[in-house]
Each structure stands twice: as C-alpha cells, then as structure tokens.
Amino acid sequence: MEKLEAVASLGQTELLRPARVRAALAANDRLKLYLSLLQAAQQRASGEGVPALDLSREFAAAGLKAGWLAELPANAFREGKLLHLPELSRLRDCLVEDLQVMARPVDADEALVQRVEHWCGWLAQLAPDTLSAADLQALTSGKRGKDDSLHLLVMDLHKAINRLAAELSSENIDGAHVWQIEAEDRPRIAAFMRGLNQTRALKLQHPGLDTAATRDDDRLLLQNDIGTNDAHVLVIQVEGLEVSLTYSDLHSRRFAFFQSLLCEVGASWGEAQARTRAGLNAGAAYYVGTARFSCSDEMSLWTTLEGIGARIVFLIDWNRARKRLEQFVGKGDAVAILAESARRRVGHMAWLEAGGERLIFGAMQALGPDYFRIGDRLDVVMGTERARGFVLDVMALASAAAQQHQPLALVADDARLLLARYLHRHDEFDLLAEHAAYCHAMAEGLRDGLAHGYERDRNAARVFAERAKDWERAADQLVMDARARAEARPRWQAFAEVVETADDVADALEEAAFLLSLIASDHHRGWRGEVHQSMQLLADAVLTAAQDHVRALEIARTLGERSSAEDHEEFVAALWRVLNAERQCDVLLRDVRRALAEHVSDAATLNLSTDFAQALEAATDWLLATGYGVRRLAFSRVRVGE
Numbered sequence: 079m080e081k082l083e084a085v086a087s088l089g090q091t092e093l094l095r096p097a098r099v100r101a102a103l104a105a106n107d108r109l110k111l112y113l114s115l116l117q118a119a120q121q122r123a124s125g126e127g128v129p130a131l132d133l134s135r136e137f138a139a140a141g142l143k144a145g146w147l148a149e150l151p152a153n154a155f156r157e158g159k160l161l162h163l164p165e166l167s168r169l170r171d172c173l174v175e176d177l178q179v180m181a182r183p184v185d186a187d188e189a190l191v192q193r194v195e196h197w198c199g200w201l202a203q204l205a206p207d208t209l210s211a212a213d214l215q216a217l218t219s220g221k222r223g224k225d226d227s228l229h230l231l232v233m234d235l236h237k238a239i240n241r242l243a244a245e246l247s248s249e250n251i252d253g254a255h256v257w258q259i260e261a262e263d264r265p266r267i268a269a270f271m272r273g274l275n276q277t278r279a280l281k282l283q284h285p286g287l288d289t290a291a292t293r294d295d296d297r298l299l300l301q302n303d304i305g306t307n308d309a310h311v312l313v314i315q316v317e318g319l320e321v322s323l324t325y326s327d328l329h330s331r332r333f334a335f336f337q338s339l340l341c342e343v344g345a346s347w348g349e350a351q352a353r354t355r356a357g358l359n360a361g362a363a364y365y366v367g368t369a370r371f372s373c374s375d376e377m378s379l380w381t382t383l384e385g386i387g388a389r390i391v392f393l394i395d396w397n398r399a400r401k402r403l404e405q406f407v408g409k410g411d412a413v414a415i416l417a418e419s420a421r422r423r424v425g426h427m428a429w430l431e432a433g434g435e436r437l438i439f440g441a442m443q444a445l446g447p448d449y450f451r452i453g454d455r456l457d458v459v460m461g462t463e464r465a466r467g468f469v470l471d472v473m474a475l476a477s478a479a480a481q482q483h484q485p486l487a488l489v490a491d492d493a494r495l496l497l498a499r500y501l502h503r504h505d506e507f508d509l510l511a512e513h514a515a516y517c518h519a520m521a522e523g524l525r526d527g528l529a530h531g532y533e534r535d536r537n538a539a540r541v542f543a544e545r546a547k548d549w550e551r552a553a554d555q556l557v558m559d560a561r562a563r564a565e566a567r568p569r570w571q572a573f574a575e576v577v578e579t580a581d582d583v584a585d586a587l588e589e590a591a592f593l594l595s596l597i598a599s600d601h602h603r604g605w606r607g608e609v610h611q612s613m614q615l616l617a618d619a620v621l622t623a624a625q626d627h628v629r630a631l632e633i634a635r636t637l638g639e640r641s642s643a644e645d646h647e648e649f650v651a652a653l654w655r656v657l658n659a660e661r662q663c664d665v666l667l668r669d670v671r672r673a674l675a676e677h678v679s680d681a682a683t684l685n686l687s688t689d690f691a692q693a694l695e696a697a698t699d700w701l702l703a704t705g706y707g708v709r710r711l712a713f714s715r716v717r718v719g720e
C-alpha cells in the first residue's frame with residue numbers, strides 16, 4: 079500500500095494536505111500547459127506560417143513527456159467554424175483528472191468545489207474531437223466578467239492552494255513558509271531569505287515577496303510571488319549545487335532588466351520566449367526565460383541564493399517607475415537609473431510614494447523660468463549625466479526619508495534644494511570645463527606621444543589619432559548642446575559663442591594628432607638634429623596653456639558675489655599665463671621651422687612636420703581667444719562695488 083493510502087486509512091487526513099498541495103501545484107503546471115497547447119492549436123489552425131510554440135521547458139517542469147501532447151497543435155485543423163483536435167478526448171480526460179487533483183486540498187471551499195464539479199461535467203459532454211469558438215472561449219478565457227471559464231477556475235484554485243500552503247507550512251524560516259524539507263534545505267532557504275530580507279523594506283507597503291519552499295524528490299523548490307500579477311512568476315529549483323530559476327513577465331524591458339541584475343550573480347540565461355495566453359496582458363505577449371547557476375561548493379550556493387533574493391524587490395512597480403522617469407530622461411537612461419538605484423540598494427518605490435514625477439516637476443517649477451520652461455526635459459537642460467545623477471540622488475533622499483518616517487513635504491523641500499545645488503554647481507561653465515577636458519586630453523597625448531617617439535611608431539600614432547578623433551567628436555557634441563540651449567534661453571547665447579571658439583582649440587589639436595599619424599607612416603625619414611627637441615618644447619608649451627585654461631575655468635565656476643579677491647587674482651593670473659604661452663609658442667614655432675630647414679631635406683617630411691607644428695601653435699591662439707571670452711562671462715557674475 080502506498081504511504082498516502084496508509085495515512086488515509088488511519089483517518090489522519092490533515093497529514094495528507096501538504097502532499098496534496100504539492101500534487102495540486104504540479105497539476106496546476108500541467109493544466110496551464112494544456113491550455114497553452116489548446117491556444118497554440120487554435121493559432122496554428124487559423125493561418126499558415128504560424129511558427130510552432132516551443133514548450134519543451136514547460137514539459138520538463140511539469141514532468142511530462144512530449145509525445146502526443148507536443149504533436150497536438152500540429153495535428154489541429156479547421157473545418158468551417160470548428161477546430162478539429164484528433165486527441166481531444168485524451169486531453170479532456172487529463173483536464174478532468176488534474177482539476178480533481180487541484181480540488182482535493184481545498185475541498186472545504188464549497189464554491190470552488192461546485193465550480194470544479196460544473197467544469198468536470200462540462201468537459202464530459204464535449205464532442206470527442208472538435209471544439210467550437212464558444213468552447214475555446216470557455217476553456218481559455220482569462221477575462222473576468224459574467225461568465226466563468228476553465229482558465230479562471232485554474233487561476234482561482236492556484237490562489238487558494240497558495241494560501242493553503244502558507245497555512246499548512248510546518249515551520250517558518252526567516253519569513254518563508256516551508257514544509258516537507260530536508261536538513262540540507264534549511265541553510266539554503268535561510269540564504270535566499272537573508273538576501274530577500276536585506277532589501278524587503280524597499281517595497282514599503284506594497285504587497286509581494288511572500289515565499290514558499292518545499293521539496294520535490296531531489297529538488298528544493300522556492301517560489302516567490304513578487305507582486306500581484308498572475309503572469310509575473312519566479313520559481314527556483316535547487317538540485318545538488320545547481321540552481322535553476324524560471325521567470326515570466328508581461329514586460330520585455332523589465333524582463334531584460336532582471337536578466338541583467340541576475341547576471342551580476344552568475345546567471346546563464348537561455349533564450350527568452352514570447353508567449354500569449356488569453357486573459358494575460360490583454361492578450362499581448364508575455365516573456366518566459368530560465369537562468370542557470372553553477373556553484374562550486376555549498377558556500378557559493380548560499381551566496382548565489384542570497385544574491386537572487388536581494389534583487390527581487392526591484393521588480394515591484396518597475397514599469398510604473400520607468401514610464402515616469404521617461405518624462406525627464408531618455409528610455410535607455412530611465413532603465414540605467416533603475417539599474418543603478420538597484421545596485422545602490424536605494425530602489426524606486428520610496429520615490430514613487432513621495433510623488434514620483436510630481437516631486438521632480440515641483441523642484442523644476444520652484445527654480446522658475448530662468449532655468450526651466452513648461453515642457454522642458456531635465457536631461458536637455460542639465461545634460462544626461464547630471465540629470466541621471468540628480469534623479470538618483472532624489473531617489474536616495476526619498477528612500478532615506480521613508481526609512482526614517484519623515485514627512486513627504488520634507489522630501490519635496492530637499493529635492494528643490496538639491497536641484498538648486500546641481501544647477502549652481504553644474505551651470506554653463508561646467509559644459510565648457512567638460513570641453514576643456516577633451517582639449518587637455520589631446521594636448522597631453524600629443525606631448526606624451528612625442529616623448530615616446532610616436533613619430534617613428536606607426537601603430538601607436540594611428541591609435542592615438544583615432545582616440546583624438548573620438549574626443550574631438552565628443553567636444554563637437556557639447557558645442558551642439560550649447561547652441562540648442564542658446565536657442566531656448568537667451569542667457570546661454572554669450573556662452574555658446576565662447577564654446578564655439580573653444581572648439582577651434584579641439585579642431586587644431588585633433589588635426590595635429592592626425593598629422594602625427596601621417597608623419598609616422600612611410601613619409602617620415604627621421605627628425606634629425608634639433609627637430610625633435612624643438613617639437614617637444616612646443617608640445618610642452620601647448621599642454622601648459624591647456625592646463626592653465628582648465629585652471630581658469632575651475633576658478634570661473636566659483637566666481638560670484640561672495641568670491642574673494644584671491645580668487646579673482648588667481649583667475650586673472652591663469653589667463654595671463656595662457657597669454658604668455660601663446661606668445662612663447664609663436665617663438666617656438668619659428669625654432670621648429672629653423673630646425674626643419676636645417677635638418678630635413680625630403681619634401682613630405684618637411685611639409686607634414688611644418689603643418690604639425692602650425693596646428694600645435696594654432697591651438698594656443700584659440701586658447702587665448704577662448705580665455706578672453708571666459709573672462710567676460712566670469713566677470714559678468716561679479717557685481718561691481720560688492
């Protein structure tokens with residue numbers, strides 16, 4: 079006699095409930111697979127060219143061999159309004175059997191039992207091999223309304239069984255409802271719950287994250303409800319030192335987001351599949367994928383389970399947060415913000431609870447039209463990186479306030495002050511400083527290139543020239559950003575003109591890098607005599623000018639009504655050093671020409687080397703012109719007489 083029958087014969091029916099719950103959960107997997115097969119059969123029979131649905135993972139998870147079930151969609155065909163299914167009677171028997179298995183643990187729920195009896199009777203009267211459109215609707219519809227369906231019954235049974243599983247759990251391990259586990263499962267469940275509980279508070283009062291755990295033969299099963307959506311499911315199987323995680327989601331972007339989070343803890347994902355099922359996601363596709371983790375030892379397994387658990391909370395209301403963030407930054411940046419907030423263990427729920435987009439719009443409005451106009455996007459005004467940084471800092475503020483139970487009004491005030499600091503710290507001069515950083519990088523690269531003999535190293539000179547071109551393009555983008563802002567805000571006009579002048583510095587230095595790569599090619603016959611030394615001195619002087627330009631900008635960013643006399647003096651001194659460097663480079667250019675005339679005889683080397691030196695010297699001319707523009711902008715901030 080089977081163990082279950084022996085227990086039943088003794089009248090200890092309560093001891094059967096955990097096993098019946100486990101059997102019901104397995105029956106639920108099979109029933110959902112049967113309904114997917116019916117839907118696939120309908121789609122295949124409705125039109126040619128419909129690809130076969132790959133349900134191999136579902137067959138494996140349900141413990142079923144494919145056989146006749148896998149062939150059912152391919153054998154389906156339409157005749158008028160009827161769908162012909164040669165194996166329908168066999169499938170009907172499976173549906174009835176598994177409905178009854180699902181009903182056993184909840185036999186005390188009279189309403190559910192009556193629905194099960196109704197649908198078992200309904201299935202019994204079906205034709206042996208055909209389904210009408212109304213039959214298919216009754217079987218697979220997930221839309222709640224006046225009519226019941228088999229699919230709705232399965233979902234309601236599943237919810238009831240999950241509730242029963244929590245009630246029947248033989249113990250609680252750090253919040254997880256568990257039953258029928260082995261001794262080796264306890265530290266594994268504890269590891270998963272340790273990670274889950276590290277971040278659980280970030281969901282605030284939102285429902286979700288309830289965990290159930292049990293054993294199925296040699297496998298430990300962990301299920302987390304994530305949230306409240308039927309298609310948002312996460313199941314973990316642990317067998318030996320192997321972890322398998324199956325995840326389904328209505329939203330492809332959130333699915334990809336979770337994939338990236340789990341890759342941080344060693345996930346190896348199989349190919350995700352898009353599926354459809356009546357009643358889920360308004361009939362649109364949802365996505366299913368499986369991740370595998372191979373662990374070297376028990377400690378590694380615990381670390382993996384802990385890492386998985388700690389990341390689940392960031393899925394809750396993720397799509398709502400993404401849509402609200404897209405009002406301020408681009409789609410990719412919105413996802414990047416959510417990923418970084420997860421890495422920082424800040425999350426997005428507190429920000430949503432504190433007002434979400436209203437929190438940021440309020441801060442923008444408080445600063446007034448000098449900074450933001452109606453319809454402005456945050457990244458357009460502040461730049462992408464600063465906008466992302468500000469939003470992340472606001473999320474951190476909201477998270478800290480939620481943990482400390484601070485009022486929402488305080489979060490709003492903090493957000494406004496934070497935005498004011500960002501715009502004070504990251505104003506017009508910040509963009510110019512970023513442009514100057516690219517110029518400094520090119521000037522430093524040219525100086526170092528000459529010191530390392532790039533004029534004789536074709537590969538090294540080419541690589542540097544390509545890098546310099548990338549920097550020059552990035553500098554060009556900053557010029558375009560400044561022009562766009564000037565079109566919207568008159569106060570940016572004078573600044574945009576200075577940035578345009580500064581871009582001539584970048585152009586000259588990038589040209590010098592290109593010419594150096596030509597000199598290093600077959601045209602070069604060597605810089606004999608004093609040529610290399612004079613070139614090096616010229617490059618050194620250009621780098622010094624670029625460094626003083628950066629220093630002047632750093633001081634200019636702080637000049638204002640409260641800046642000191644020492645700040646003003648150091649700013650002017652830096653500009654004068656740029657002026658002196660420009661004059662020095664005029665002299666050094668002549669020294670280079672003299673050395674070239676004395677020691678270089680071939681025309682190609684002479685012409686390319688002369689052009690190279692002239693490009694270096696031209697950079698200092700434009701640095702000086704830019705310095706005068708910076709001086710006008712900086713002094714406009716200081717009120718005379720204060």
